[in-house]
Amino acid sequence: MISTNVTGAAAYAAGQNALSGTTETTDTSSGSFGTVLQNAMTGLTALGQNADTKSVQAMTGTGSLTDVVMAVSKAEMALQASVAVRDKMISAYQDIMRMAV
Numbered sequence: 001m002i003s004t005n006v007t008g009a010a011a012y013a014a015g016q017n018a019l020s021g022t023t024e025t026t027d028t029s030s031g032s033f034g035t036v037l038q039n040a041m042t043g044l045t046a047l048g049q050n051a052d053t054k055s056v057q058a059m060t061g062t063g064s065l066t067d068v069v070m071a072v073s074k075a076e077m078a079l080q081a082s083v084a085v086r087d088k089m090i091s092a093y094q095d096i097m098r099m100a101v
Helices: 002-018 032-060 065-098
Strands: none
Touching (some): 032 065
């Protein structure tokens, strides 16, 4: 149970770090929604690359298995969160398309 909470907290922190470049989300004139999505995808990519790096370090004997497990868990949680957001966005789009005009 503790490891799940730590992993969830780490994924939340990673998501917050990905969004740290934007503090104002209501400004639509500067395209901040797109910037937030771009930063989130960049953060997701960085988490995956970090997990790969930690895995290679562990295989070469220079890293620890704990670091690998944490990095892979963070990447997995971030990917699951992004898939859930994507699914919700697709569902909302489909609901809008079904509306009668």
